[in-house]
Amino acid sequence: MNPVRSVAGGAYPWGAKNVDTDVIIPAHWLKTITRAGLGRGAFETVRAQPGNIFDDPAYAGSPILIAGDNFGCGSSREHAAWALADMGVRAVIAPSFSDIFSGNAFKNGIVAVVLPQPAVDRLIAVAREQPITIDLETMTVTTPFQDRFVFELDAFRRQCLMEGLDEVGLTLARDTAISKFEHEVADHRPWLQRESGYAGIAVEGAGRT
Amino acid sequence: MSDRPRTLYEKIWDAHVVERRDDGTCLIYIDRHLVHEVTSPQAFEGLRAAGRRVRRPDLTLAVPDHNLPTTPRVDAAGRLIPIADAESAQQLDALRRNTAEFGIDYIDATAAEQGIVHVIGPELGFTLPGTTLVCGDSHTSAHGALGALAFGIGTSEVEHVLATQTLLLSPSRTMEVRVDGTLGFGVSAKDVILSIIGRIGAAGGTGHVIEYTGEVIRGLSIEGRLTVANMSIEGGARAGLVAPDETTFAYLKGRRMAPTGAAWDRAVTWWRALATDPGAAYDRTVRLDATVIAPALTWGTSPEDVVPITGTVPDPDSFADPSKREAARKSLAYMGLTPGAAMQDVAVQHVFIGSCTNSRIEDLRAAASVANGRHVADGVRALVVPGSGLVKRQAEAEGLDRIFASAGFEWREPGCSMCLAMNPDKVPPGERCASTSNRNFVGRQGPGARTHLVSPAMAAAAAVTGRLADVRDLMGAE
Numbered sequence: 001m002n003p004v005r006s007v008a009g010g011a012y013p014w015g016a017k018n019v020d021t022d023v024i025i026p027a028h029w030l031k032t033i034t035r036a037g038l039g040r041g042a043f044e045t046v047r048a049q050p051g052n053i054f055d056d057p058a059y060a061g062s063p064i065l066i067a068g069d070n071f072g073c074g075s076s077r078e079h080a081a082w083a084l085a086d087m088g089v090r091a092v093i094a095p096s097f098s099d100i101f102s103g104n105a106f107k108n109g110i111v112a113v114v115l116p117q118p119a120v121d122r123l124i125a126v127a128r129e130q131p132i133t134i135d136l137e138t139m140t141v142t143t144p145f146q147d148r149f150v151f152e153l154d155a156f157r158r159q160c161l162m163e164g165l166d167e168v169g170l171t172l173a174r175d176t177a178i179s180k181f182e183h184e185v186a187d188h189r190p191w192l193q194r195e196s197g198y199a200g201i202a203v204e205g206a207g208r209t
Numbered sequence: 210m211s212d213r214p215r216t217l218y219e220k221i222w223d224a225h226v227v228e229r230r231d232d233g234t235c236l237i238y239i240d241r242h243l244v245h246e247v248t249s250p251q252a253f254e255g256l257r258a259a260g261r262r263v264r265r266p267d268l269t270l271a272v273p274d275h276n277l278p279t280t281p282r283v284d285a286a287g288r289l290i291p292i293a294d295a296e297s298a299q300q301l302d303a304l305r306r307n308t309a310e311f312g313i314d315y316i317d318a319t320a321a322e323q324g325i326v327h328v329i330g331p332e333l334g335f336t337l338p339g340t341t342l343v344c345g346d347s348h349t350s351a352h353g354a355l356g357a358l359a360f361g362i363g364t365s366e367v368e369h370v371l372a373t374q375t376l377l378l379s380p381s382r383t384m385e386v387r388v389d390g391t392l393g394f395g396v397s398a399k400d401v402i403l404s405i406i407g408r409i410g411a412a413g414g415t416g417h418v419i420e421y422t423g424e425v426i427r428g429l430s431i432e433g434r435l436t437v438a439n440m441s442i443e444g445g446a447r448a449g450l451v452a453p454d455e456t457t458f459a460y461l462k463g464r465r466m467a468p469t470g471a472a473w474d475r476a477v478t479w480w481r482a483l484a485t486d487p488g489a490a491y492d493r494t495v496r497l498d499a500t501v502i503a504p505a506l507t508w509g510t511s512p513e514d515v516v517p518i519t520g521t522v523p524d525p526d527s528f529a530d531p532s533k534r535e536a537a538r539k540s541l542a543y544m545g546l547t548p549g550a551a552m553q554d555v556a557v558q559h560v561f562i563g564s565c566t567n568s569r570i571e572d573l574r575a576a577a578s579v580a581n582g583r584h585v586a587d588g589v590r591a592l593v594v595p596g597s598g599l600v601k602r603q604a605e606a607e608g609l610d611r612i613f614a615s616a617g618f619e620w621r622e623p624g625c626s627m628c629l630a631m632n633p634d635k636v637p638p639g640e641r642c643a644s645t646s647n648r649n650f651v652g653r654q655g656p657g658a659r660t661h662l663v664s665p666a667m668a669a670a671a672a673v674t675g676r677l678a679d680v681r682d683l684m685g686a687e
């Protein structure tokens with residue numbers, strides 16, 4: 001993952017509450033095979049309405065989304081985070097998030113910023129005209145009007161985001177411990193080893209009725 | 210390790226800790242990873258984007274199942290029949306390409322061994338007692354029937370396991386579900402697990418790993434235990450376990466991927482020691498008396514909505530909890546049922562015998578014994594979908610396919626099929642299905658479809674009578 005030290009730029013001044021993952025990405029997109037391209041399905045039902053915020057040239061392509069309470073509730077589909085990332089969203093600001101969504105967002109390098117409702121309201125007003133800045137160094141959201149809102153983030157998640165560490169990368173850094181474990185298992189539970197080479201079993205015509 | 214008495218779960222957990230963190234989470238080694246076409250493409254994409262490889266392709270096995278049509282896969286001349294749905298075809302192609310690129314064993318749709326991941330794992334001896342086993346699929350809990358700590362994971366975790374062969378996990382609480390006594394006439398493993406879920410509720414096992422114990426569980430075959438463990442997730446549990454015993458060893462011995470020779474003997478010694486120690490404490494224990502378990506089925510849209518077949522549709526007002534009352538009202542409207550109606554008067558238009566819950570040889574034998582000499586009722590469409598190619602062959606060797614065919618059932622190719630309707634096998638809106646699968650959620654078997662979860666024998670009874678019937682009446686009538 002790319003390190004995220006700050007996210008700055010335009011923001012969708014949306015504010016909608018209880019946005020569920022079905023709204024973020026409808027179920028029929030789940031048959032895809034890539035994370036890329038899901039931006040096309042992001043907020044499909046919202047975008048079907050004329051004059052929606054996502055297709056408004058004033059906001060389209062913004063790296064920040066401002067929403068209401070309980071963002072990302074509903075099904076656990078990770079596609080929601082992939083869709084946001086694919087449409088260029090790097091951070092979401094809301095008064096609260098569903099746990100599963102904020103976990104999925106974090107895993108995909110999206111910053112979920114929790115701020116109280118009055119701060120969110122103020123940012124929505126600012127975002128209609130001006131860019132805003134989320135800084136992970138100082139843990140603040142600032143505006144060109146000298147607004148300054150402090151937010152909190154789990155220390156581990158903050159470090160991962162800022163150093164561009166993904167969970168897979170972090171575990172790979174424990175390679176020595178994993179290899180040591182594998183050697184012990186090879187001695188103590190040798191029956192767990194498998195011969196690879198099942199590939200190619202596709203017997204021509206086998207399983208035919 | 211200390212001498213403190215430990216449960217089966219704790220023993221497996223302890224044997225897989227690579228590192229323990231200060232906050233109690235552990236890096237857990239994963240011994241076996243099953244992969245299918247739906248939840249893996251983005252995980253492989255992630256590996257590719259980061260330039261990573263699969264750490265242990267030898268501990269990984271891939272098979273397509275969810276999307277595959279259950280119609281013949283090759284024509285009379287042995288040529289592949291293309292899959293009509295473009296998105297399904299694309300997911301299936303992606304699995305083939307990804308497994309080739311990363312060197313993972315792959316069972317092709319046309320191979321005799323192809324089948325539902327949770328059927329082929331045990332059947333091939335890929336699933337072993339005392340292992341940690343994961344798959345990007347919630348019903349991975351099934352493998353716990355052999356004493357494996359098995360659970361479903363999300364796509365990011367699939368990627369994590371592919372790359373590192375580990376997962377970062379917090380330990381679960383333990384729950385003993387003890388079923389003592391003797392099962393009555395016509396009562397199967399499916400009735401046992403439906404009754405357990407009816408008792409503990411769909412969220413009853415949340416945060417827990419269940420260990421199934423007691424005479425009834427000990428007396429079940431591996432097929433029956435797989436049915437029980439499979440639905441642990443429907444009771445909210447992370448996983449379900451049955452301690453490995455002589456039944457387990459007899460089932461596994463000689464399976465194609467099971468250990469042999471000296472390795473087998475050593476394994477059995479280790480497996481025997483896994484059983485929960487006397488005096489070990491579970492966080493919770495639930496007891497069920499087998500004599501009160503009748504052939505059971507669901508009436509609503511949650512797997513906890515269970516009644517005996519002799520029962521009636523409950524009145525929503527009979528529930529104490531207001532949110533349950535509301536849910537029951539919604540369920541009944543969706544299911545098109547009236548409170549007080551006898552379950553046995555409810556007519557069905559579809560019957561599905563299959564899924565990772567009930568598509569193994571014993572399930573098909575049980576259904577065939579009811580179908581034998583009878584015929585599917587007018588206006589009913591009945592599908593039999595074996596869980597794997599090996600099950601299908603075995604059934605054909607026993608002549609079960611002919612029994613089903615002459616009784617008017619359709620005999621199909623293996624796959625998930627009408628369990629989740631991701632392939633063309635769907636129940637049309639507003640129509641009713643007696644199904645041996647595990648989820649009766651709204652729209653699970655197709656938009657607007659109405660599902661009643663039942664055992665294979667009960668499903669066959671529904672097929673030949675055209676309604677939700679008490680299989681005991683048909684068994685007695687033979």
Ligand code: SF4
Binds near residue numbers: 326624629
């Ligand atoms: S048969 Fe049903 S429950 Fe089992 S793996 Fe397939 S879709 Fe999931």
